[in-house]
Amino acid sequence: MTSIHTKCGADWTAGFSGVCCGAAKALAFCLQWTTVVSAMNRRSFLGKMGHGALGVSAANLLLDKPRILGANSKPRPKNWIWTDGGERLKPAEQRERFKQFRKAGIDAVLFSGFNREVLACAKAEGLETHAWTWALCRGDKELLEKHPDWYDVNRLGDSAADKPAYVDYYHFLCPSHDEVRQHLAKIVADLGDTDNLDGIHLDYIRYPDVILPVALWKKYNLIQNEELPQFDYCYCEVCRGAFKRQTGEDPLQLPDPPSNAAWRQYRYDSVTRLVNHLVDVAHEKRKQMTAAVFPTPALAKKLVRQDWAQWNLDAVLPMTYNSFYNEQPEWIQRAVKEGVAALPKDRPLYAGLYLPDLKGEDFDRAVEFAMAGGAKGVSLFGGLRTVKRAD
Numbered sequence: 001m002t003s004i005h006t007k008c009g010a011d012w013t014a015g016f017s018g019v020c021c022g023a024a025k026a027l028a029f030c031l032q033w034t035t036v037v038s039a040m041n042r043r044s045f046l047g048k049m050g051h052g053a054l055g056v057s058a059a060n061l062l063l064d065k066p067r068i069l070g071a072n073s074k075p076r077p078k079n080w081i082w083t084d085g086g087e088r089l090k091p092a093e094q095r096e097r098f099k100q101f102r103k104a105g106i107d108a109v110l111f112s113g114f115n116r117e118v119l120a121c122a123k124a125e126g127l128e129t130h131a132w133t134w135a136l137c138r139g140d141k142e143l144l145e146k147h148p149d150w151y152d153v154n155r156l157g158d159s160a161a162d163k164p165a166y167v168d169y170y171h172f173l174c175p176s177h178d179e180v181r182q183h184l185a186k187i188v189a190d191l192g193d194t195d196n197l198d199g200i201h202l203d204y205i206r207y208p209d210v211i212l213p214v215a216l217w218k219k220y221n222l223i224q225n226e227e228l229p230q231f232d233y234c235y236c237e238v239c240r241g242a243f244k245r246q247t248g249e250d251p252l253q254l255p256d257p258p259s260n261a262a263w264r265q266y267r268y269d270s271v272t273r274l275v276n277h278l279v280d281v282a283h284e285k286r287k288q289m290t291a292a293v294f295p296t297p298a299l300a301k302k303l304v305r306q307d308w309a310q311w312n313l314d315a316v317l318p319m320t321y322n323s324f325y326n327e328q329p330e331w332i333q334r335a336v337k338e339g340v341a342a343l344p345k346d347r348p349l350y351a352g353l354y355l356p357d358l359k360g361e362d363f364d365r366a367v368e369f370a371m372a373g374g375a376k377g378v379s380l381f382g383g384l385r386t387v388k389r390a391d
């Protein structure tokens, strides 16, 4: 399956079902991150463990880097990783994987899938545990069949329920529906009752991309210098009615909907209200709430209508994937700085790094740029995959 994956917009070839990226049948895994921070304190792990199931190559350390942080002047960074649960690993293999995370400087794991044993094992190894949860992009069969009216509708009148944009799984729910809010609140509340889970991490908490990251235009044979109607959401009855009550105007009747500031703001606010409600639900259950968001406040608003500086999250993890914007690693510092400046002072930002495009020294530099921009750590994506053992 080829699709746009949320964390990068790039091809993501792992089969996807539910919330687990192809991990369910995995019998072995391979850590493929190739770099890490400390050029001064570089270390490699080479070896095979267990029954040859685990290969960890050239994973260097994300541990404290005095050169960046200044000796003893700041706390060491907190680093994250988006990964699968590896539920089929043997207990010893799983323990070894989590030990490797810790050695590599990872503090918190965002699990796409998990079970009770996975969480207990991660906690026992000293890791924070978070449920990586697809929020508004939900192609659940039951929802599509029973509630097609809950889904976003574009400016041409096509529903994301049966005519998703770009790729076949882009079934986005409309954040303005009360029923959608209640449905997602129930999911968060249920996760909130999970033992050994520290937090809930929202992904796809946005509209479909009205404009794709520029590096993807060629792939989809599109020029998106303006908001094209087939990618512009949401014009469902609920949204049209709410905006009309607010302003007296039907967004479909506006002479140029993309240029209408109030209509843009309505959609930012619709996502923000939903997020802040979900944060309250998570906090009632004493869980942290974080989210994967587009790289800067300005880009997030422009591309997917996320006004994430207004979200009451415990931490924000922008996907500062420079290559998707045809930028060099230096750009990460500028992007992080813009995000930090927009957030409340006590709100930590962890810079998402896309490992496949940060080879060798570029990774070291990316981490340095993230920290120099004011990030409290980084979150790694894409360098880790679970593979089936050929036996």
Ligand SMILES: [Zn+2]
Binding pocket: 151, 152, 153, 174, 175, 176, 234, 235, 236, 237, 238, 239, 240
């Ligand atoms: Zn709507």
